[in-house]
Amino acid sequence: MSQRFTEELKNYIHSLGVDFTGIGDLSKYDLDENPPIDKKIFAKFKYAVSIVIKLNDRIIDKINNRPTPEYADLYREVNKKLDLSAERVKGWIEEKGFNAYIVLASKIVDERELKGEISHKTIARISGVGWQGKSLLIINPEFGPRFRMATILTDMPLSVDREIENRCGNCNECMKFCPAKAIRGIKVGEKGYFKDRDEAVDLNKCYNKLLEFKKIEGVNATICGICVKVCPWGKISDQRGF
Numbered sequence: 001m002s003q004r005f006t007e008e009l010k011n012y013i014h015s016l017g018v019d020f021t022g023i024g025d026l027s028k029y030d031l032d033e034n035p036p037i038d039k040k041i042f043a044k045f046k047y048a049v050s051i052v053i054k055l056n057d058r059i060i061d062k063i064n065n066r067p068t069p070e071y072a073d074l075y076r077e078v079n080k081k082l083d084l085s086a087e088r089v090k091g092w093i094e095e096k097g098f099n100a101y102i103v104l105a106s107k108i109v110d111e112r113e114l115k116g117e118i119s120h121k122t123i124a125r126i127s128g129v130g131w132q133g134k135s136l137l138i139i140n141p142e143f144g145p146r147f148r149m150a151t152i153l154t155d156m157p158l159s160v161d162r163e164i165e166n167r168c169g170n171c172n173e174c175m176k177f178c179p180a181k182a183i184r185g186i187k188v189g190e191k192g193y194f195k196d197r198d199e200a201v202d203l204n205k206c207y208n209k210l211l212e213f214k215k216i217e218g219v220n221a222t223i224c225g226i227c228v229k230v231c232p233w234g235k236i237s238d239q240r241g242f
Contacts, residue, residue, distance in 0.1 A: 002157040005096070009158065012092050013051055016085045019147070020052035020140065022127030025160045026153070029122055041101055042118070045153035047160070050120070050127040051085055053078050055146045060234070063225045065179055069218025071225050075148070079105040082150040089152050098156035105150040123151045125193060128161030132193040135174040135183050135227040136201050139167070144234025145227070166192040167233075174227040180209035183227065 006023065013021045026048050031039065059074050082105040093100040103118045121138050124130060129149070130140035137145035141164065166188050175185035182205035186194075194200045210222040228234065 002159050005156055006159040009049070009089075009092070009156070013049075013085070013089055016088055017053070017081070018051045018085055019054045020129060020143070022050040022052075022124060022129040022161045023158050024048045024050065024123060024127030028126040029119075038117075042153070044099065045101065045155050047154050047156065047158045048123045048127060049089065049152040049154060049158075050124040050129050050149055051082060051089065051152070052124070052129055052140070052143070052147045052149050053082055053085075054143050055148065055228070057146065057234075060146055060225065060229050063229045065226070066216060067213050067219055067221075067223050067225045069216070072219045072221050072223060075221060075223055075225075078148045082148055086150040086152055093152070093154050093156050096156065098154055100152055100154040100156070103151040103153070105148055118151060118153075120149045120151050124149050126163060128163055131164050131166040131168070132188065133168050133174065133231065134172065134185055134187075134200055135178075135231070136194070136197055137174075137227060137231070139231060139233050141167075141233065144231045146231075146234040163192075171232060173230045173232060177226055177230045179224070179226055180205040182206040182209070 010021050024047065026046055055078060056074055059070050062068055063071055086102040086104065090100040090102050103120065121132065121136065124138045125132055130138040133139045133145065139145050140147065172185045175183040182202040184200055186200055188194055197203060210224060213219060213224055214222050
């Protein structure tokens with residue numbers, strides 16, 4: 001039953017124009033490390049669905065030492081598409097007789113801490129979308145970190161996807177090009193991810209740089225995009241060098 005629901009769900013999500021879908025077991029989500037805003041809501045569900053839309057390479061590649069207005073527009077456009085897709089997935093699940101709760105791509109509950117209602121990145125990691133990079137971005141083997149994501153929690157019985165082993169190795173491109181000098185370049189431990197975000201990134205330095213970038217005419221968003229651009233995993237395969 002769970003396999004059938006999983007296939008039907010992923011086929012439906014793909015029909016919405018979503019580029020990648022991962023399904024994770026919520027028991028792997030550490031409530032102490034990434035506490036959701038409402039634990040009562042979180043406790044109602046067993047599975048998480050991470051939906052991913054790839055960002056336009058042409059726009060990402062135009063980023064130099066600061067975000068561009070074109071990137072800011074893309075960021076907002078993809079968030080809207082993800083939010084609409086998540087709403088439709090929720091409706092589809094409920095039509096099948098199950099419950100669902102969506103966490104929008106665009107919803108930020110703590111701008112200074114760079115946190116949403118739930119950690120989309122943690123959900124994506126436990127759902128097999130990708131691994132956590134030294135920049136804290138989730139890195140997909142095909143897209144690199146060049147994507148945005150939204151989350152749907154559900155009690156629909158589903159088959160979960162396997163997590164992906166961390167593949168950053170000795171690469172420090174994100175640290176090298178970080179304009180805030182916020183990325184520490186620390187290798188992950190045995191778990192394959194950072195238990196404490198500040199272990200990997202100086203979030204205060206990152207936030208202050210985002211505030212600076214937000215003032216750029218046409219941007220008006222707490223975004224950067226440089227670590228997204230420079231990650232070797234996001235580039236065309238024949239340019240990766242590995």
